[in-house]
Amino acid sequence: MSNPDVSDVSDVSDVSDVIVVMGVAGTGKTTIGPLVAAGLGVPYAEGDDFHPPVNIAKMSAGVPLDDADRGPWLDAIGAWAHERAGRGGVVSSSALKRAYRDRLRAAAPGVVFLHLTGDRALIEERMAGRRGHFMPAALLDSQFATLEPLGRDEAGVAVDVSGSPERIAGRAVAALRAMTAPA
Numbered sequence: 219m220s221n222p223d224v225s226d227v228s229d230v231s232d233v234s235d236v237i238v239v240m241g242v243a244g245t246g247k248t249t250i251g252p253l254v255a256a257g258l259g260v261p262y263a264e265g266d267d268f269h270p271p272v273n274i275a276k277m278s279a280g281v282p283l284d285d286a287d288r289g290p291w292l293d294a295i296g297a298w299a300h301e302r303a304g305r306g307g308v309v310s311s312s313a314l315k316r317a318y319r320d321r322l323r324a325a326a327p328g329v330v331f332l333h334l335t336g337d338r339a340l341i342e343e344r345m346a347g348r349r350g351h352f353m354p355a356a357l358l359d360s361q362f363a364t365l366e367p368l369g370r371d372e373a374g375v376a377v378d379v380s381g382s383p384e385r386i387a388g389r390a391v392a393a394l395r396a397m398t399a400p401a
């Protein structure tokens with residue numbers, strides 16, 4: 219099937235890799251991540267929950283995080299990924315720079331990235347419709363400016379975020395299964 223729905227794959231639960239759902243703010247990590255975790259039969263952790271309050275306050279005030287702000291947050295996510303190694307899990311983290319992904323890989327060497335990619339206009343529109351979230355859409359420029367897409371040597375897949383969450387998650391699970399299947 220060319221466009222599997224996530225329900226097609228939700229009965230299989232043998233993925234032992236830890237998946238980091240990455241991408242700019244508003245790309246759908248919080249929406250798609252739990253669906254991918256359900257499809258793989260593994261637990262989901264929300265990356266925003268690992269931020270210290272000072273980071274949330276900074277973003278709420280419209281100020282982008284810098285490398286120093288993101289360090290302890292990445293380490294907390296890396297610790298979760300390490301703890302799940304060999305048992306599987308899905309965790310969200312913007313992981314915008316390669317150096318941030320290097321830091322996550324240092325903590326959890328087998329980690330695989332799922333990059334949710336999308337058109338800036340689409341993501342901005344979705345962010346504008348989001349209510350009660352600390353992240354202002356005004357920070358989207360800095361998110362795209364900071365983003366370094368996956369390199370060819372980085373374990374991971376990129377999935378476009380057009381369409382329904384179920385369709386996106388279905389494509390993501392299929393792509394992850396294809397790349398993590400034993401040779």
Ligand SMILES: Nc1ncnc2c1ncn2[C@@H]1O[C@H](COP(=O)(O)OP(=O)(O)OP(=O)(O)O)[C@@H](O)[C@H]1O
Nearest residue numbers: 243244245246247248249344345348353381382383
């Ligand atoms: N495929 C989709 N179709 C329609 N709306 C979507 C889709 N995916 C996400 N959304 C909506 O877009 C908004 C942003 O999605 P979400 O909060 O999941 O992004 P995020 O990457 O987790 O953002 P952040 O990094 O800022 O926490 C939400 O209001 C969500 O409901």
Ligand SMILES: O=C(O)[C@H](O)[C@@H](O)[C@H](O)[C@H](O)CO
Nearest residue numbers: 242243244266283288312353
């Ligand atoms: O690296 C960053 O700039 C931050 O982690 C953000 O990406 C937020 O976590 C998230 O996007 C807010 O909703």
